[in-house]
Amino acid sequence: MEIRQLKLKDVEKVRELEISCIKEYFAATLENKWEDLPEEWKDNLGASSKNHFKAYLDSGLSFVAEEDGEIYGFIFAQMLHHIADVNNLVWIENMGVHPYVRRNEIGYRLLRETLRKGREMGGQVAHSMIQEDNVSSIMLHKKIGFFMDDRKVALMDLQDPKLKL
Ligand SMILES: CC(C)(COP(=O)(O)OP(=O)(O)OC[C@H]1O[C@@H](n2cnc3c(N)ncnc32)[C@H](O)[C@@H]1OP(=O)(O)O)[C@@H](O)C(=O)NCCC(=O)NCCS
Incomplete structure (x- = not known):
């Protein structure tokens, strides 16, 4: 499985998987x-919707897992500036792995790639959107070192x- x-x-393929x-x-x-x-x-x-895809494409921080021309995993991230007291914050919007190939380190490799690239681009911290009941995602983030x-x-x-404001 290639992470690229x-x-x-x-x-189209990544939209289908994200949906x-x-x-x-x-x-x-x-x-x-x-x-x-x-x-x-x-x-x-x-993040793959019409209004958002380009921002995640241009960020250089979004990756997919591909094998034989099929997409089995994705991560959408971008760099945010001047937020939460830091200049460069890696914002992870969403990630996912096809159910058939879960628990094969694909999610881990995707997340690691975004974090490595984010650090290389000057990112100081990373924030990730996780629903509080999403055990697999929580465990994955903990494994890689998120606090x-x-x-x-x-x-x-x-x-x-x-x-009313
Ligand atoms: C969360 C998700 C991306 C993980 O992808 P994955 O490729 O299966 O994860 P990995 O194989 O890389 O797992 C890495 C670690 O995460 C943790 N983990 C992953 N799935 C888990 C599960 N179902 N239960 C407990 N821990 C889990 C484990 O610590 C695992 O390490 P281990 O296998 O050595 O124990 C995947 O389950 C998924 O797509 N879920 C649906 C979409 C989603 O919830 N996305 C996250 C939104 S933030």
């Missing part, structure tokens, strides 16, 4: 049936028409 940088030609990982998450956590969710909302999900405390991120939908 994300390329433009990967867009299948997102669906898996929905099936495990939400009552919502995927088919019932609005199409427009689904189109905007994930996890009880921090929580507070979210607000600034485009919510009902929001």
Whole structure:
């Protein structure tokens, strides 16, 4: 299995894999049936969506795992500047490995590649988005050396028409 940088030609295959990982998450956590969710909302999900893919492609920090022309894993990351008291922060937005080939160190190798490249590009720290009930992802991040405390991120939908500010 080759770990290599994300390329433009990967867009369709990597989109398919990211969506299948997102669906898996929905099936495990939400009552919502995927088919019932609005199409427009689904189109905007994930780092491989139309509006976000290019940023993750251009970042130089996104990688895929490929064998025989098929994509079996991905990691989408970018460098953020002047955030959380650091100049260069490696932001890991999403990663996933095809269910058939999990537990073969593919996730570990993808994450390590992003971290190595991020450090080479001047990254000072790395932050990764992990749902608190995602045991496999938590264990993977711990194995590679991430520190996890009880921090929580507070979210607000600034485009919510009902929001009163
Ligand atoms: C999380 C995920 C990317 C891990 O990919 P993977 O290729 O299977 O992981 P690896 O084989 O590299 O595992 C590395 C380490 O992670 C931990 N780990 C991975 N899967 C695990 C599981 N199901 N249970 C417990 N620990 C697990 C282990 O410490 C493992 O090391 P070990 O095999 O020596 O014990 C994969 O399970 C996945 O795609 N999940 C669905 C999508 C997702 O949740 N993405 C993360 C969003 S942040």
